[in-house]
Amino acid sequence: MERVRVLVVDDSALVRKLMSTMLTCDPEIEVVGTAPDPFIAREKIKQLNPDVLTLDVEMPRMDGLTFLENLMRLRPMPVVMVSTLTTAGADVTLRALELGAVDFYAKPNADLAASFGDSAQELCAKVKHAALTRPKARTTVRPLEVAPRLTADAVLPRSQAPGSRGGSPIIAIGASTGGTEAVRVVLEMMPPDAPSILVTQHIPAAFSGPFAARMDRCSAMRVCEASDGQPIQQGTAYIAPGSHHLLAMWDGAKFVCRLHDGPPVNRHRPSVDVLFRSLAATAGASTIGALLTGMGDDGARGLLELRQAGAATLVQDEASSVVWGMPGAAWKLGAAPEMLPIDHIADRLLALAHHPHHGAKRA
Structure with a gap:
């Protein structure tokens, strides 16, 4: 070999x-x-x-x-x-x-x-x-075998009924390897009054603050590192801290960010599955979910849960992904009906937010 x-x-x-x-x-x-x-x-x-x-x-x-x-x-x-x-x-x-x-x-x-x-x-x-990112794929390289992993159940039990809160749409984005650049491409194309965006990017705790500050400089939206209890507002993108899971929760009359220091899910904290599950349980069909480039499969099952809750979902295509692990796993699960290159994702997210066309819930 x-x-x-x-x-x-x-x-x-x-x-x-x-x-x-x-x-x-x-x-x-x-x-x-x-x-x-x-x-x-x-x-x-x-x-x-x-x-x-x-x-x-x-x-x-x-x-x-x-x-x-x-x-x-x-x-x-x-x-x-x-x-x-x-x-x-x-x-x-x-x-x-x-x-x-x-x-x-x-x-x-x-x-x-x-x-x-x-x-x-x-x-x-x-x-x-x-x-594997070389132009000529190395078919002899196999993924590293790892021990069994915790699922989103370790942080947030799955809701028996999808969320049905009305109101403004919320965009949820998950990414890992190659994601810092993919997220930048999406946020750069967003207008200042874009729907609220929650981002879980696999990143060390020391990097998430500087990453949020860097995104704030390149986007017309306000971009910040999420804090616990922070209201989720239009025109703002919230980056999950590198040390905590990011959840969206309903707090009486508004959605707020909740940070959770529970165990790593799919070996990651923050985990995309946790973010997506929290939105499936609260916002449901008001959510638009996108899974971008990344190694592994974190977010694939969560994206499927979002689609089953009536949310619009999409994934980044293989050609524009640094690693087509997470979006590829979601695509194979049937978690998204659309697969787009990174340059087209921002426009599609905005179109879905302004003119929702959610598919039927899947069993």
Whole structure:
């Protein structure tokens, strides 16, 4: 079986060793080399022809963003950024995703004894999925096998009857790998008076605030990181904090954001399934749900629950997705009747909000 060939680029010898050790735990991955800076990395890319690059940001002689920009122009290849979980690290990482990086991974440290297995599993999964984003699909790469996962039941029991609250429509969006850019494309196309939008993007806690601030700068809507009890209002988009599930709940006379620190669902907190389930139970047919690019299947069952509650639903198409895992799983479940490229999704969401045409509920 052909293995995914990885080149690790980082100025820290300790980090290079840790990353290499974690990657070589997976028999489907081969670390073909390491490099302490972009100049050496450039030569090793020519010599070794790796499938995937893991790339640090702060390095001597040339920073990672400059190298990434040059690489994507001259020799596009899958890149997983290695980031620090800080505000500054979040801003740089989001810029790297704009420049073409496939995904990001929190930089390991020397105190990994307690979490080494989980960290290695996460890194290997990201690298293997990055390899699949190459123009020529690598059919030999299989998804990482994982233990059984919790469902949305762990946070919010499924309602026996769909929600029927009237009023203004609410748009709900879920995304993961590649989603920071996909969400940006959607929010950039929204007018300032667009329906309220709730976004669950798989993202570390340190990144969700800077991500919301970045989206606020590029959208005519107001974009903020959601807070508990915050009223859901037209013209505002609410980003789930990276440490909590985001739910929409009815509070007497209005919908409000509720944050829940329950266990990860589908290995994620925030989970898209939790957001979608909360809207199926409260807003029902007043919801428009969209599932964008992402690894795994979080949100697929939740989108089906929304459709069964009478909501309009759609997914991003495979061609424009970085990873067609989540939207692909939803499509195969029959959770959405429409599949659209990312550039068309904002217009369709607005059209559905202004002229609802919800399909019949499905058993």
